[in-house]
Amino acid sequence: MGVSVPSEVTAEGQPAPPIRSFVDSIRSALAPVTERLRYLEIDTRMLGMLLALVIIWVGFGIVSGGTFLTPRNLWNLSVQSASIAIMATGMVLVIVSRNIDLSVGSLLGFLGYTMAMVQSVWIPQRLGFEQPYTWIVTLAIGLALGALIGGLQGFVVAYGGVPSFIVTLGGLLIWRGLIFRYAQGQTLAPLDTTFQMLGGGTVGTRVGALGEWPSWVLGLALCAGIVYALITSRRRRRRYGFPVRPRWAEVLIGAVACGIVLGVVWVANSYPLPPNVAAQYAEEHKIAIPPEGLFIPTGIAFPVVIMLIVTLVVTFLATRRRFGRYVYAIGGNPDAAALAGINVRRTIMLTFALMGALAAMSAAVQTARLDAAVTNLGVQNELDVISAAVIGGTSFAGGIGTVPGAILGAVVMQSLRSGMVLLLVDSPTQDIVVGVVLVAAVGLDTLLRRRGK
């Protein structure tokens, strides 16, 4: 304490020891690369995850003889990831604020069942089947109920002072129990045909996907948004006289991001509608079927579009609104947040309400995809959602985690599962692999984070 060495000097200006360790020599060999990466100002953890995903995809692609990387498999993968990813965005905020929500799987089941009830029993009995508004009324009721139940759990956590682990463990039992109570083991089906579109399936010639050119329009709109965001942010920093990234870095980031977006669109458009749907479509539209079969691009699935919207909204809440700032502040230091005048309790309650609404959104996607509400809908989803958030870099210590990371985490996990299904790996072995990956990912992350300090 008595020696006054400015700490900046010890942190960075320390002379290198004469004998370099193996790690150091690797690090110095990579120095030109890491130097460049610093210019890009990209989260290296995010980059590592993308790299892991590429390795998983290429690995499964080779082992499966190319099947894994077909548009058909990737399209299905995107739909399977969507319902977990939607909830993972909310779980990030819950975990960042030092809480947990174990109830999302049961809550999803309960909300899915309620929405099935609304569209298949209540509305038809009073207003008739297949009304044009059935799907949206059902969805609105589901979202509101989800937010209400989530908010109620959050209220008990925040104002009642009961640990979230306990409250949502109770929720896990209660909501599942309620489903069995009022479903009495029955499956509710069929659902409203418009509602079914939310699941990405097909009903007759209606397809739960955007189709060819709307997918391209969406892709190009996203690219325009990315470029616009990069330019305005650069201009704003210039105006304030802050340092900005070099021009090549901006161009590279924009090009890579747009490339990924357009790549996704291209893959989705490379997946044709199933032959029978295409044939029916051709018949309706009086299109002659060529001898090699009719190729009608499916485009981006509606669940993926929903996931995209949810990602944008939750990312905006998390990074550009006071609410998100407070969630992160509470996770970083709850006492400091309270001393800064933040309403900690209300903020915590709202994260649970948001989580409940997102569980409703996923419930809509899952029931729509099944065209039914079953009593075990969403069983163990809480584990997948929490794993996705954690693999995506969310820390249980609180304060750290990103929404895009959680999306990536969901895709990584679903890729592992889907790849193993392709390779005919049985389900217990899948669980073992996913379990090992979960622990390894977090272990590696912790190790790197400790080094980084």
Add this chain to the structure above:
Amino acid sequence: MALAEHAQTPAVAPQRVPLVELRNIRVSFGGVRAVDGVTIDLYPGEVVGVVGGNGAGKTTLMRTLSGARPPDSGQIFVSGQPVTISNPRDAKALGVETIYQTLALADNLDAPANVFLGRELTGGGALDDSAMESATRKVIGRLNPNFKNFKSPVLRLSGGQRQAVAIARAIHFNARALIMDEPTAALGPAETAQVHALIRQLKSEGIGIFLVSHDIHDVFDLSERISVVYHGKLVGTVNKNDVTTDEVLGMIILGKPPTKLTRQELAELHG
């Protein structure tokens, strides 16, 4: 307020209305009286040292003013007006800012986010991070021109830099009264000197400062008056120029005002 002004004699300078007055403050934790009927005040442009041993109640007393722990009984006056401070937001609205001993920073957030925590600037329905960064660069630049890490979490900053963030948060919003709880306890000599210079500067700007410290030399260096707390009670408030450090030490350790200290007790302080 009006009554107080009428009661004044014309000979007294007009600013002799205390900036802050804590009157008969009591705080209990369970059965323990942490603060037991303490009355202290603070004038504009003045530093009042609040001293006492560990657990004497000085931090708890200050927390009633910062809104972190409202008093069980007693009154608080700001510029002569009775006020109710039931949370930190109330205190800040009255121009009372606090630099906590723990600094109370969200370690995972960057400097601008910490400076504006709870008082974020917004524009167009979103946080205006650029405006907050710009303002933070200005206010921290005044405190520490070498500060450069405006984008990294404050966790990665040195002790002195973290202190600068906490101070910036307190002074950016035009504070009238400042509570500094052990502001130099975690700092090296160079950084301590910086904080001392800052305190003198703030004082010259007319800000009143409660300086909580157990470093008697710091307190003698910076304050005009010294209030000593002992076991939750006020031993007394003395003018720095009227007492010696030994006498203040006697107040802290034995809980007796200087007039009641015996020569023998004073001698034993050095034993």
